[in-house]
Amino acid sequence: MPLYDLHTHSTASDGAYSPSELVRQAAAAGVNVLALTDHDSTAGLDEAETAALEAGIQLIPGVEISVTWADKTIHIVGLRIDRHCNVLKQGLSRLQATRLERAQEIGRRLYRHGVPGTFEAAREMAGEGMITRTHFARHLVELGLAGSMKDVFERFLTRGKPGYVSTRWAEMADAIAWIREAGGGAVLAHPQRYKLTASWMRRLIGEFKECGGEALEVVSGTASPSETQSSAEYARRFELCASSGSDFHSPETAWVKLGRLPPLPSDLTPVWTHWNH
Structure with a gap:
């Protein structure tokens, strides 16, 4: 199968x-x-x-x-x-523009919090891809401001924290x-x-x-x-x-691995049932 x-x-x-x-x-x-x-x-x-x-x-x-x-x-x-x-x-183009605006604002807010250069670092890390909160989180871990990605989000990027930006x-x-x-x-x-x-x-x-x-x-x-x-x-x-x-992002998240998933319950209809392979 x-x-x-x-x-x-x-x-x-x-x-x-x-x-x-x-x-x-x-x-x-x-x-x-x-x-x-x-x-x-x-x-x-x-x-x-x-x-x-x-x-x-x-x-x-x-x-x-x-x-x-x-x-x-x-x-x-x-x-x-x-x-x-x-x-x-x-x-998607509109959402990508929203993501860029959010990233710029996250950078401004972290700068005001005493952490300069985060937008530029996140942009370099993203390369040709979109700048996401994950890139900010990785940079803040590299700076030693948090011990893990989870720690960064809890201390800097969630609602009520210095780098949080409400986004529509x-x-x-x-x-x-x-x-x-x-x-x-x-x-x-x-x-x-x-x-x-x-x-x-x-x-x-x-x-x-x-x-x-x-x-x-x-x-x-x-x-x-x-x-x-x-x-x-x-x-x-x-x-x-x-x-x-899997929602796989990175091997750093050891408990989320590509393809390592339990089977769907047998009574449910898989989304791929009617796909013509």
């Missing part, structure tokens, strides 16, 4: 591996079908597709779109997208429309990570489905067994397909 990993990141956003290296690492881990789903960017897909042909695995073109819903940041993965679709390209992302209906216009299917990423009450979770998933959402990411690299079980229950309740993805 093919091994699927439908949620990963490369240096085109905040991943540690280049698109081609990510593909090679996934193939070495036994992954047969890999989706590259960088944050608000499809820039790594050409390189990843070339590497996938060389490695003998299937590359699913994807993206992870940032959405603001009920004042929370929600992530929606688009799978099997046409990255050349103008509607999708225009939407895409509307859910718009993000799903971009994905569908590009011929893809929309997946609600890692639903348990949003720390919503049961009633708010039902509202989120209900609106996601009403807008044309197709699947829940039931199995995720960061989910506990109980969280996976809860996501599976929501997939059943709302009659949504199920997806599986």
Whole structure:
């Protein structure tokens, strides 16, 4: 049976591996079908597709779109997208501009907090990819201002901390429309990570489905067994397909590995069931 990993990141956003290296690492881990789903960017897909042909695995073109819903940041993965679709390209372009503005403001706020040069360092670290909070976090760890990436976010980059910048992302209906216009299917990423009450979770998933959402990411690299079980229950309740993805970013996160995922519950319909390979 093919091994699927439908949620990963490369240096085109905040991943540690280049698109081609990510593909090679996934193939070495036994992954047969890999989706590259960088944050608000499809820039790594050409390189990843070339590497996938060389490695003998299937590359699913994807993206992870940032959405603001009920004042929370929600992530929606688009799978099997046409990255050349103008509607999708225009939407992502607006989000990329928002990301740059946020990065510049994070740099200004950290400067006022007594830490100069963070925007410039993050920009250099990002290279041709987008500047993300992960790049700021890595730089602050290098400066010795925190012991780990998690520590950086808790001390500098979350709400109420010196480098936090409130950001308005895409509307859910718009993000799903971009994905569908590009011929893809929309997946609600890692639903348990949003720390919503049961009633708010039902509202989120209900609106996601009403807008044309197709699947829940039931199995995720960061989910506990109980969280996976809860996501599976929501997939059943709302009659949504199920997806599986590690959300791999970096080997530094030892507990999130490419392809190291438990199987989907057997009674759920995998999102790939109707794909024509």
